[in-house]
Amino acid sequence: MTGARAIEVRKVSNWSGTPADVVELEFDDRHRRRIRLQGRDGLSFLLDLPKAAILEHGDALLLNDGRLVAVAAAAERVMDARAGSPRELARLAWHVGNRHLPAEIHADRIRLRYDHVIAAMLRGLGAAVDELDGPFAPEPGAYAGHGGSHSHGHHGHGEAAHAH
Numbered sequence: 001m002t003g004a005r006a007i008e009v010r011k012v013s014n015w016s017g018t019p020a021d022v023v024e025l026e027f028d029d030r031h032r033r034r035i036r037l038q039g040r041d042g043l044s045f046l047l048d049l050p051k052a053a054i055l056e057h058g059d060a061l062l063l064n065d066g067r068l069v070a071v072a073a074a075a076e077r078v079m080d081a082r083a084g085s086p087r088e089l090a091r092l093a094w095h096v097g098n099r100h101l102p103a104e105i106h107a108d109r110i111r112l113r114y115d116h117v118i119a120a121m122l123r124g125l126g127a128a129v130d131e132l133d134g135p136f137a138p139e140p141g142a143y144a145g146h147g148g149s150h151s152h153g154h155h156g157h158g159e160a161a162h163a164h
Helices: 086-098 116-124
Strands: 005-010 021-025 031-038 044-054 060-063 068-073 075-082 110-113 128-135
Touching: 021 031, 044 060, 075 086, 075 116, 086 110, 086 116, 116 128
Parallel strands: 005 044, 021 068
Antiparallel strands: 005 060, 031 044, 060 068, 075 110, 075 128
């Protein structure tokens, strides 16, 4: 055997037990087909899927030897936008969606990858914007898992390059 290979994704609702390791990946690294990865505890393996998959926080990767490796959203530079009312939060969500930005929707806030231009826009719309380091697990989108892609790129909206 040439080493451990992850050959299948098990969605969060389709696995249980204690994983052999946990691999932490930022948002941009959770849409892959083939890449060498290393878990928190040092387990090194090759992600080797038949086609690219979106790895969500809580999913597991099935290794060719039967072990499972849990997927966790790694901390990255994000911002939380909050509003004074549910209606205002919905208005902020509309503006974010109009720009096709990946967003994590919560009852009291919208989490986005940090971008100073978008932060200024949200503040201009009356939002309180907190910048922090934390996990980012956006909504998968209407086309996720349906074989199609609905990627629009960055549209020149000032989305900052992803810095570490």
